[in-house]
Amino acid sequence: MASIHRLSDLLVNQIAAGEVVERPASVLKEVLENAVDAGSRAIEVQLEQGGVRRIRVTDDGCGIAREELALALERHATSKIASLDDLERVGTMGFRGEALAAIAAVTRTTITSRAEGAGHAWRIDGDTGELSPAALNQGTVIDVADLYYNTPARRKFLKSEATEYAHCDEMFRRIALAHPEIGLQLSHNGRVSHRLPPSEPIRRVGALMGDDFLEHAREVRADGGILALAGFASMPAYSRSSRDAQYFFVNGRYVRDKLLTHAVRQAYTDILHGSRHPAYVLFLQLDPAGVDVNVHPAKIEVRFRDARAVHQFVFHAVSRALAESGATRSADTES
Numbered sequence: 281m282a283s284i285h286r287l288s289d290l291l292v293n294q295i296a297a298g299e300v301v302e303r304p305a306s307v308l309k310e311v312l313e314n315a316v317d318a319g320s321r322a323i324e325v326q327l328e329q330g331g332v333r334r335i336r337v338t339d340d341g342c343g344i345a346r347e348e349l350a351l352a353l354e355r356h357a358t359s360k361i362a363s364l365d366d367l368e369r370v371g372t373m374g375f376r377g378e379a380l381a382a383i384a385a386v387t388r389t390t391i392t393s394r395a396e397g398a399g400h401a402w403r404i405d406g407d408t409g410e411l412s413p414a415a416l417n418q419g420t421v422i423d424v425a426d427l428y429y430n431t432p433a434r435r436k437f438l439k440s441e442a443t444e445y446a447h448c449d450e451m452f453r454r455i456a457l458a459h460p461e462i463g464l465q466l467s468h469n470g471r472v473s474h475r476l477p478p479s480e481p482i483r484r485v486g487a488l489m490g491d492d493f494l495e496h497a498r499e500v501r502a503d504g505g506i507l508a509l510a511g512f513a514s515m516p517a518y519s520r521s522s523r524d525a526q527y528f529f530v531n532g533r534y535v536r537d538k539l540l541t542h543a544v545r546q547a548y549t550d551i552l553h554g555s556r557h558p559a560y561v562l563f564l565q566l567d568p569a570g571v572d573v574n575v576h577p578a579k580i581e582v583r584f585r586d587a588r589a590v591h592q593f594v595f596h597a598v599s600r601a602l603a604e605s606g607a608t609r610s611a612d613t614e615s
């Protein structure tokens with residue numbers, strides 16, 4: 281066996297990229313979440329070749345100061361938490377400070393950014409670390425090109441352009457559902473596929489799930505003090521043969537969680553046949569201290585401090601909404 285030695289930063293980041301950068305859609309998730317965390321009001325996404333050739337995200341958020349551009353690309357460097365206390369009540373999507381480092385290690389990444397109050401923008405080349413002046417309004421442009429160009433073994437696991445694009449589209453929808461207050465645009469190979477103005481939550485749901493869904497959905501609205509649930513859940517007539525239209529968000533974060541899925545499913549026990557699946561968009565809010573989002577780098581899994589109470593609350597809230605008599609809630613297209 282060879283002697284023990286330290287791995288280079290690049291290799292460490294390339295190894296870590298295995299967890300963070302599974303495919304173009306996971307890059308898109310990280311850069312979109314960064315744009316959201318930066319307080320952006322408008323975000324534009326441009327994809328080429330399913331995101332493999334290029335993912336470019338332009339935002340109008342707070343920007344990154346020249347002195348911090350290099351740090352943004354460094355592993356374990358973040359502006360979002362400073363202590364364990366912060367971690368326990370984290371309100372931002374990011375906090376691990378590792379996404380950009382991992383992305384830059386397996387792509388050709390450049391960041392162009394103009395911070396609030398700066399005279400002009402600066403661009404950093406992720407490969408060389410070189411800084412150069414650039415022209416840009418306030419905000420940030422992250423350009424991520426040629427995914428896995430330097431890790432051919434990973435490249436082999438990428439699927440067709442259409443499949444990778446479909447995953448990116450799905451990721452975009454999740455972020456767009458969670459942030460109706462942000463204007464969002466997505467284009468693929470130069471063609472615009474979503475153009476979403478800032479809007480009321482119900483309109484954003486209609487734009488992404490279809491007005492047909494809203495016409496066949498009940499509004500869910502329950503406030504239990506420490507827990508609150510809001511959103512829409514389909515009536516049985518609108519059920520699906522797959523789970524493709526199920527969106528659950530916890531404190532604005534899309535999650536896939538057995539406990540939550542089960543609680544919703546249980547509310548449908550008496551009204552939906554086992555082979556059919558409900559469609560829903562549900563937003564659970566709770567004290568950040570009551571949920572651990574630091575389970576996996578992708579943060580799609582969560583752990584609840586009081587899982588039983590959460591299950592009960594979600595089950596009852598959805599059951600009550602489905603049992604309510606009267607007209608179903610429909611998208612109001614006036615106003």
Ligand code: ADP
Nearest residue numbers: 314318352358359374375376377378379380420
């Ligand atoms: P994290 O989001 O966990 O902090 P990242 O690697 O995703 O880690 O980003 C590192 C840092 O770079 C962030 O903490 C933030 O300060 C900065 N940053 C990244 N993207 C943007 C952006 N679009 N606008 C402003 N700052 C950004």
Ligand code: MG
Nearest residue numbers: 310314374379
């Ligand atoms: Mg991040």
